[in-house]
Amino acid sequence: MSYQQERLIAELAVQRASLLTQKVFFEKAKGTVSKDDKSPVTIGDFGAQALIIQAIRKNFPNDEIVAEEEASSLREDKALSSEIWRLVKDIKLEDEESNNLLGGQLPSEEAMLDIIDQGKSAGGAQGRIWALDPIDGTKGFLRGGQYAVCLGLIVDGDVQVGAIGCPNLPVDDSVTISSQTGAQQTSDAGKGVLFSAVKGTGATSRPLSNGTLAASKPISMRPVPDLSQAVFCEGVEAGHSAQGDNAAVAELLGITKPSVRLDSQAKYCSIARGAGDIYLRLPVKKDYQEKIWDHAAGDLIVREAGGQVTDIYGNRLDFSKGRTLAANKGVVAAPKAIQDQVINAVKTVLKL
């Protein structure tokens, strides 16, 4: 199975949904609601989820979908629902053929709510399951920092296809990343990248801009001959990974440069293209289970670019356990050649 059609649909769906998120941001349409877990969810998250699920349903009607958001709060907030519909209804790619492939415009506001609710699969070890994070790094999105539109296809527990749109990353793969917590986001020029991978065929990047079906370029992690020179990245939100432990691991590895802080799976994408080297996500809360939509696409893109992605024990991420990575704790991603060294440092710092 080559998964080329799945990759095409995933790329176009992510590209279209990214257009919506950019429109939401630039129109300052930043209505948010709080979920039970107290995380914010914006007009962009709901709208992007609707657009991507529509594309999956149109092309692969029998597949299951595990998506982050659900529409119950929207059904009780007519004003917010109408505002999302206003922004979603006219979103399209420049290329008519691509729009038709994705199913065209959504038919109505009510249909949009129903579609948002089609991402409630329990996940698991069997069959074809799409993992969708319509906006990963919602807090980064709200701050004007990094965020990502992420879609992965898991087949019998194994990620086969991944696509990630990063509207605020530089197009140029060779630009070394720097911390982006919001304030630096001033200009749009040269920004917006679409990353993708199919298992066994490598990872690629291309510009995300509307209408560009430009050729994808292969990307790969850069070699790290001197670990002390490695660039390590971590999340901006201190509640999502233990920044003190991350720093202690870096110090043990002899890394002297401070971490680069980015929200979202832009971290996986950045190391995959050689704009950084190591991604550390050491757990803050012992009982937190990472969500599959926060990692599926990024895990594949990094591994296809020559990296290894494991949890803090050195075990591969297991996407067959349902909606969460119930068998794993934390995430450590690095070039294959140095992954063992990084894991040893993690084990020392966390006393595992």
Ligand SMILES: Nc1ncnc2c1ncn2[C@@H]1O[C@H](COP(=O)(O)O)[C@@H](OP(=O)(O)O)[C@H]1O
């Ligand atoms: N206690 C916690 N530990 C780890 N990840 C958490 C967390 N609470 C929330 N998250 C997840 O962290 C993601 C963002 O990661 P990062 O901090 O690397 O940008 C969030 O995705 P969303 O923004 O899609 O909700 C959310 O799912």
Ligand SMILES: [Mg+2]
């Ligand atoms: Mg969220």
Ligand SMILES: [Mg+2]
């Ligand atoms: Mg997320």
Ligand SMILES: [Mg+2]
């Ligand atoms: Mg999200």
